[in-house]
Amino acid sequence: MDVFEAVAEPTRRAVLDLLAGRERSAGELVAAFPALTQPAVSRHLRILRESRLVDVRVDGARRMYSLRPDALAELDRWLDTYRRFWAGRLDRLAGHLDAKTGGGREEDTT
Amino acid sequence: MDVFEAVAEPTRRAVLDLLAGRERSAGELVAAFPALTQPAVSRHLRILRESRLVDVRVDGARRMYSLRPDALAELDRWLDTYRRFWAGRLDRLAGHLDAKTGGGREEDTT
């Protein structure tokens, strides 16, 4: 599943929001969604793993999940094409981000 | 349908890419996807309309579609939370974006 689809799911975005603060165990994440069962959350975690949005660290019987923003950077790069439409004057900032993630573009020749 | 789901569909992203260059008629967009039928593309356009990602201008019998980036800005705001994870040294730039979207110093806030 690609990053766009992974992020399209509200529960998965909520998981990412939780992980933005600090790493959490699978159990903590399950507890954060009382409306869902443990397997349901576990499946979401799998999808986030497979789309490289989160990282897992084994800690005994626990799996500690943390954010892995590379994939989100991909989203950001995609948005870059459109950013000029609502923030033309911030183009050079976008250029900066690009230079960091992609190795440099020719766009900010201002 | 929310913006995240709207953008999750590859065809719809391709439509946005086409519209990033210039506005196009529905017919042009249909022609751009030979693998799809006219109703299929029309349905995608409806979804893009309803999620406020595109604008329509009636021109006789034609409907001219154009990009409407407000909704993409929403995506960008969401990403802002995570931007620090891959561009920590660009925090102040993210701060800039924040000030633009949430600070209310601008005159064209919608």
Added chain:
DNA sequence: GCTTAATATACCGTTGCGCTTATATAATCC
């Protein structure tokens, strides 16, 4: 007014996602 062109909607079939229950795997505790 009738025909053609441009676009949208209705309807239906298929498929994939997300959920639940049940079960497997692996680590910890006694």
Added chain:
DNA sequence: GGATTATATAAGCGCAACGGTATATTAAGC
């Protein structure tokens, strides 16, 4: 080792999204 805890996978189901064919709607040309 057996029980318990933590997490993942399997199987099955319901629903919503996407695609196609057929049809409606609206504009243009004659």
